[in-house]
Amino acid sequence: MIQVEKEQKGSISVYKLSGNIEEDTHLEEILGPPKPQMEIHCKNISRINSIGVKTWIKYFQGCQKAGSKITYVECSTAIVEQINLILNFNCGGTVESVYLPFSCTQCRTELAGLFKVVDLKKLNMTLPTLKCTKCSGKAEFDDIPEDYLAFLNR
Amino acid sequence: MCCLSKTLLLLSERADDKAFADEICKLSELKIQVVRRAPEAIKLMQEASPQVILVDASTQDLYSTFEGAVSNSLGLFSEKVHPNSIHFLLDSTMSEASFIVQSPLLGSFVKRSSSDPAGAGNHYGRIIRAGLKAKSFGLKDIYLEEAKVQRIEMSQISQKSKVLEAVKAYLLAAKWSMRPTSRILTSVDELLMNAFYDAPQASFASSSNATTPALDLKDLEQKGSVLIDLAFDGKYFGIAVTDFYGSLDKAKLMNYISKGFSKSEYKVKTTTFNAGIGLSTVHQTGGSLLFLCEASVKTEAILFFQKSDKFKDFRNQFRFISTQFYF
Numbered sequence: 082m083i084q085v086e087k088e089q090k091g092s093i094s095v096y097k098l099s100g101n102i103e104e105d106t107h108l109e110e111i112l113g114p115p116k117p118q119m120e121i122h123c124k125n126i127s128r129i130n131s132i133g134v135k136t137w138i139k140y141f142q143g144c145q146k147a148g149s150k151i152t153y154v155e156c157s158t159a160i161v162e163q164i165n166l167i168l169n170f171n172c173g174g175t176v177e178s179v180y181l182p183f184s185c186t187q188c189r190t191e192l193a194g195l196f197k198v199v200d201l202k203k204l205n206m207t208l209p210t211l212k213c214t215k216c217s218g219k220a221e222f223d224d225i226p227e228d229y230l231a232f233l234n235r
Numbered sequence: 236m237c238c239l240s241k242t243l244l245l246l247s248e249r250a251d252d253k254a255f256a257d258e259i260c261k262l263s264e265l266k267i268q269v270v271r272r273a274p275e276a277i278k279l280m281q282e283a284s285p286q287v288i289l290v291d292a293s294t295q296d297l298y299s300t301f302e303g304a305v306s307n308s309l310g311l312f313s314e315k316v317h318p319n320s321i322h323f324l325l326d327s328t329m330s331e332a333s334f335i336v337q338s339p340l341l342g343s344f345v346k347r348s349s350s351d352p353a354g355a356g357n358h359y360g361r362i363i364r365a366g367l368k369a370k371s372f373g374l375k376d377i378y379l380e381e382a383k384v385q386r387i388e389m390s391q392i393s394q395k396s397k398v399l400e401a402v403k404a405y406l407l408a409a410k411w412s413m414r415p416t417s418r419i420l421t422s423v424d425e426l427l428m429n430a431f432y433d434a435p436q437a438s439f440a441s442s443s444n445a446t447t448p449a450l451d452l453k454d455l456e457q458k459g460s461v462l463i464d465l466a467f468d469g470k471y472f473g474i475a476v477t478d479f480y481g482s483l484d485k486a487k488l489m490n491y492i493s494k495g496f497s498k499s500e501y502k503v504k505t506t507t508f509n510a511g512i513g514l515s516t517v518h519q520t521g522g523s524l525l526f527l528c529e530a531s532v533k534t535e536a537i538l539f540f541q542k543s544d545k546f547k548d549f550r551n552q553f554r555f556i557s558t559q560f561y562f
Contacts, residue, residue, distance in 0.1 A: 082396075103424070104428070127417060128417060128420060128421055128424070129421075130421060130424045130425060130428065130513070130516075131425055131428070131509070131510035131511075131512045131513035131516055132428065132508070132509070132510050134501075134510055134512060134516075135503055135510035135512075138501060138503050139503045139505075142503070158414065158417075159417065159421075165497060166495075166496060166497055166515075166516070166519055167496045167497070167501045167512070168496055168497055168498060168499060168500050168501070169496075169500040169501055170501075182414055182546060184412075184545060184546065189412070189544060191412055191413055191414060223414075223545055223546040223547055224546055224547055224550065225547050225550055225551070228550070231497070
């Protein structure tokens with residue numbers, strides 16, 4: 082079940098989504114009609130299944146056709162995976178920031194680090210380490226950079 | 236004339252394939268016969284019927300040589316050639332090896348493990364061992380005494396969230412970390428959707444409203460519910476989803492699995508409820524898939540995932556797509 086928190090920041094309509102996007106998700110009902118500037122916060126989207134992907138693309142393609150300027154913010158790993166898997170998942174929108182998965186080399190805690198896409202492009206696949214929030218150990222990026230960051234090269 | 240009825244035939248020059256095959260033989264009590272050239276393999280296939288045939292199909296040339304030799308000497312549809320017994324070994328994923336997707340000989344597609352071929356053989360050997368039975372279904376046949384199999388019965392799609400929660404709890408209790416767990420749940424979700432919405436294709440095709448599921452409980456009650464079995468031996472997690480339609484089509488299946496949308500646009504079809512990307516998603520998730528189908532009786536889709544400390548190892552795990560069709 083997906084939930085949304087809406088707010089208006091000047092001319093930008095902000096939508097904060099949380100939950101899973103599945104066959105019972107009706108984005109047109111939850112998000113309403115396309116707006117000129119839409120900022121979609123994806124931090125708390127934990128899973129999206131194939132029907133959810135179809136629903137997502139159908140809705141945001143509609144927004145794209147209506148001339149909306151779409152920005153995706155704080156994309157969760159689930160959303161980043163879809164951005165990589167499906168060429169047109171963004172539907173003409175801009176990915177502004179994404180979460181990167183990290184794993185502590187000492188206590189194995191899973192962490193997520195938020196990065197701006199513009200900064201990631203500068204890093205050229207050489208990702209920094211993070212400090213583990215649990216044991217202060219060194220947390221390393223835990224995925225295959227060329228796969229997880231494939232969308233940067235599009 | 237030699238008797239190869241309990242033999243595994245390996246057509247490969249590679250040492251890692253030999254290590255892989257040796258482990259399979261150990262587990263399934265088969266004798267290994269290694270040949271390096273396709274004509275030698277054909278000769279052995281003609282003389283007797285090896286129960287398992289592993290073929291190095293790393294390149295299109297290697298594959299075509301084997302297919303050509305089979306076609307010229309035995310015939311692609313000869314009773315000496317049964318796709319259930321043929322396993323192609325490659326270094327690439329199925330989406331990267333399009334030449335194999337529509338092969339009439341394709342029974343199983345194995346992406347080699349570069350780090351541990353013997354370990355991979357040990358796991359795959361269980362699939363082979365189970366497949367040696369006249370009809371093999373169920374995780375019990377695969378794990379034998381190595382893991383306890385638990386069962387969940389589902390009678391309607393509205394129970395899906397609860398089932399996924401149960402699978403999640405099972406994995407977290409077994410100390411799986413969150414990200415692989417999420418990925419596994421996505422794959423299980425897709426298999427459940429397939430079992431409920433895609434298996435009875437004839438009924439579904441008549442749906443006039445393509446935006447909502449055409450089928451509900453009353454359609455499923457005719458042939459029973461969907462069964463979910465799960466087991467974990469400490470190394471590999473297996474989950475089987477069984478429906479009682481037996482309507483799987485191998486060519487369509489392979490097409491769906493190998494489809495990719497990272498280089499070409501995904502086009503939304505409004506005439507169907509399903510998205511057409513579910514199986515591709517499952518494949519991309521990183522696990523292995525085994526499909527067992529008895530025509531008009533039942534289909535069992537089994538997923539296997541290897542537990543790893545690091546997610547990048549989870550992504551690089553040994554993988555296969557295997558099918559067994561019974562008529």
